[in-house]
Amino acid sequence: MQRITIADIAREAGVSTGAVSYALNGRPGVSRATRDRILAIAEELGWEPSPAARSLTGASTQTIGLVLARHPSTLGVESFYMQFIAGIESELAPRSFALLLQVVPDIEAELRTYRRWRAARRVDGVVVVDPRHDDPRVALLGEPDALPAVVVGDPALAGGLTNVWTDDAAAVRESVRYLYSAGHRRIARVSGLPELGHTFIRDVAFAEEMTRVGLEGEIAGTDYTTGSGASATRRLLTSHEPPSAIVFDNDVMALAAMGVAAELGLRVPDDLSIIAWDDSPLCQATFPALSALSHDVTGFGAHVARRLFERIAGERGGSHLDSTPTLRPRGTTRARLV
Secondary structure (H helix, E strand, C coil), X not given: CCCCCHHHHHHHHCXXXXXXXXXXXXXXXXXXXXXXXXXXXXXXXXXXXXHHHHHHHCCCCCEEEEEECCXXXXXXXXXXXXXXXXXXXXXXXXXXXXXXXXXXXXXXXXXXXXXXXXXXXXXXXXXXXXXXXXXXXXXXXXXXXXXXXXXXXXXXXXXXXXXXXXXXHHHHHXXXXXXXXXXXXXXXXXXXXXXXXXXXXXXXXXXXXXXXXXXXXXEEECCCCHHHHHHHHXXXXXXXXXXXXXXXXXXXXXXXXXXXXXXXXXXXXXXXXXXXXXXXXXXXHXXXXXXXXXXXXXXXXXXHHHHHHHHHCCCCCCEEEEECCEEECCCCXXXXXX
């Protein structure tokens, strides 16, 4: 079978081979409509890049990298990353790019991975998740000749690198105001890993908003798993002054909390209101359906990928607000008499 070339695509699309090259490599120089048309024709014709030609010319590897410094068991529980990766893939597939995913035990291993990828020209750019304060990954990727990178996190954590973020602080404040307006006066938060920057941002926003409405709230840290979420919930609900509402940092911990409440003879939402983060399909599949802080995670991943392609093409970076998670009240929250 004869190999499809960019000349074939150009002839079919009625454009120059240069325009096809720009579109296939995610580079500026063609309009969005022209790029989409070229990518559609390339897919229809069955075009595939030539690895041999790429290696000879020093061109794109047509691969982007994502390293997750987390225990593999957590990835099978949380739906966030599956939706996020699906969004990234939705932008990679039309360009015939691949995602190189690696799970490592810690940040040091992640740094070694970036250095290895850079030395071997293994990827064209990387997506950096779970940024921390004074993050060594941000420092490494800010060096001259570093891999193009996009940080998924707040501008305060990105160190001047291109970043795409959601306004988590505003979402936390909204959840506190909603619960306060519903009559709750004992509100707790079950948060995630303390070393993560977004955990700190959410914790601060929660404490500040509770102070603003004249309340004191307790924060219980966890590792995002159902077990730690259940343990934190049990400790809160068996304390001297148990909360009447709890905001959780993910969906699976909120689901575990519903089980703990049932064990303790508490009814949701009559005795306990629950709000989850990341409005996954699980939130609507349970009964009662979970109230959740919702945003389009798949769209978020796609946005990140588009910004990375801009960086790979040599465009200047910047800070890009994707969205502010919005509270979607469902069956696990209810007004309470003060």
